Amino acid sequence: MAAQPVLPLSKYSTIKGISDSGVLSSLPSFYACRDPDIDGPTETLEEEVPIIDFSLLVGGTAEQRAQVIQDLGKACRDWGFFMVVNHGVPKSLMETMLNACMGFFNMREDVKQEYNGKHVFDPISHGTSFNSSVDNVRYWRDYLKVIVHPHFHSPAKPSGFRETSIEYATQTREMAKELLKAIWESLELKPEDMEEALDLNSCFQILVTNLYPPCPQPELALGIPPHSDHGLLTILLENGVNGLKVEHNGKWVHVKSLPNSFLVNTGDHMEIVSNGKYKSVVHQAEVNASSTRISIATAVGPSLDTVVVPAPQLVKHKHQLAYKGMKYRDFREHTQANPRQKYIT
Numbered sequence: 059m060a061a062q063p064v065l066p067l068s069k070y071s072t073i074k075g076i077s078d079s080g081v082l083s084s085l086p087s088f089y090a091c092r093d094p095d096i097d098g099p100t101e102t103l104e105e106e107v108p109i110i111d112f113s114l115l116v117g118g119t120a121e122q123r124a125q126v127i128q129d130l131g132k133a134c135r136d137w138g139f140f141m142v143v144n145h146g147v148p149k150s151l152m153e154t155m156l157n158a159c160m161g162f163f164n165m166r167e168d169v170k171q172e173y174n175g176k177h178v179f180d181p182i183s184h185g186t187s188f189n190s191s192v193d194n195v196r197y198w199r200d201y202l203k204v205i206v207h208p209h210f211h212s213p214a215k216p217s218g219f220r221e222t223s224i225e226y227a228t229q230t231r232e233m234a235k236e237l238l239k240a241i242w243e244s245l246e247l248k249p250e251d252m253e254e255a256l257d258l259n260s261c262f263q264i265l266v267t268n269l270y271p272p273c274p275q276p277e278l279a280l281g282i283p284p285h286s287d288h289g290l291l292t293i294l295l296e297n298g299v300n301g302l303k304v305e306h307n308g309k310w311v312h313v314k315s316l317p318n319s320f321l322v323n324t325g326d327h328m329e330i331v332s333n334g335k336y337k338s339v340v341h342q343a344e345v346n347a348s349s350t351r352i353s354i355a356t357a358v359g360p361s362l363d364t365v366v367v368p369a370p371q372l373v374k375h376k377h378q379l380a381y382k383g384m385k386y387r388d389f390r391e392h393t394q395a396n397p398r399q400k401y402i403t
């Protein structure tokens with residue numbers, strides 16, 4: 059292989075900066091986390107993921123709602139993943155939110171750098187890679203993370219970002235709560251026990267926007283490595299460019315979202331509260347050579363002060379207790395400092 063030219067990459071603080079500059083014709087080894095010659099092709103399937111019609115959950119007949127609850131239970135048990143259609147979030151809000159996020163990443167580097175955060179509870183943090191304090195290789199991704207509940211935060215710029223994101227956060231949070239209620243019912247748990255177990259009125263909600271600019275050798279790089287999410291549910295919106303892969307029965311499945319849909323996956327705290335009935339799903343993001351991909355992951359978890367434990371009704375005998383409780387706040391701090399592909403098993 060020809061020696062790679064030495065490039066002044068330190069000049070660029072973001073993947074967007076590197077990609078826009080056009081200086082790279084090949085991928086610096088710093089970003090190469092896959093080697094097709096050594097790893098071989100990983101088996102990737104094109105299976106259809108379960109589809110949930112949200113309108114039948116909130117506006118259907120009692121039978122239709124019962125059927126959707128059953129379908130949700132099956133999707134959580136078999137996949138930890140599903141696509142939501144007819145959700146009622148206006149298409150215009152989804153588009154405006156994607157544009158607002160693009161507007162953030164299009165700002166000058168020094169303006170974005172004001173938000174370069176370090177701590178997991180920084181209300182707003184912009185950065186690059188996955189967990190750059192511990193990553194051995196870098197991932198082909200820039201991100202903006204904003205905590206939006208129980209206290210709402212927003213970068214002051216670009217203009218309109220605050221108004222759009224408050225509306226988007228509110229609507230996706232309401233959708234997540236409806237889905238959680240139905241998933242709770244699918245476990246045959248009493249609806250009135252959910253608030254005490256999860257304290258969703260003070261739920262911790264964060265908007266994570268991922269930007270994956272075009273990459274010179276996408277087969278060698280990854281946007282986000284395989285991981286599970288920490289919360290209860292994550293609601294993902296993409297800009298029409300695919301890249302998400304989820305693990306299903308030991309294989310990777312490429313997910314293609316329908317226009318105007320959301321992709322939803324279970325997180326670690328769903329696995330804990332369901333005592334392992336609904337596992338959190340491992341997933342990753344690939345990149346491509348020609349298009350910029352944006353995804354907005356809205357993660358909804360319990361309140362930070364909740365100690366989530368398996369629902370007692372799902373633990374008939376002590377030996378069936380699969381997880382110990384930990385305050386969500388401590389869980390997040392601990393996993394940030396000791397990242398693993400999946401924190402709980």
Ligand SMILES: O=C(O)CCC(=O)C(=O)O
Nearest residue numbers: 266268301302343353355
């Ligand atoms: O971009 C994607 O498809 C996945 C994003 C993701 O997994 C995350 O932000 O946790």
Ligand SMILES: [Fe+2]
Nearest residue numbers: 285286287341
């Ligand atoms: Fe994720």
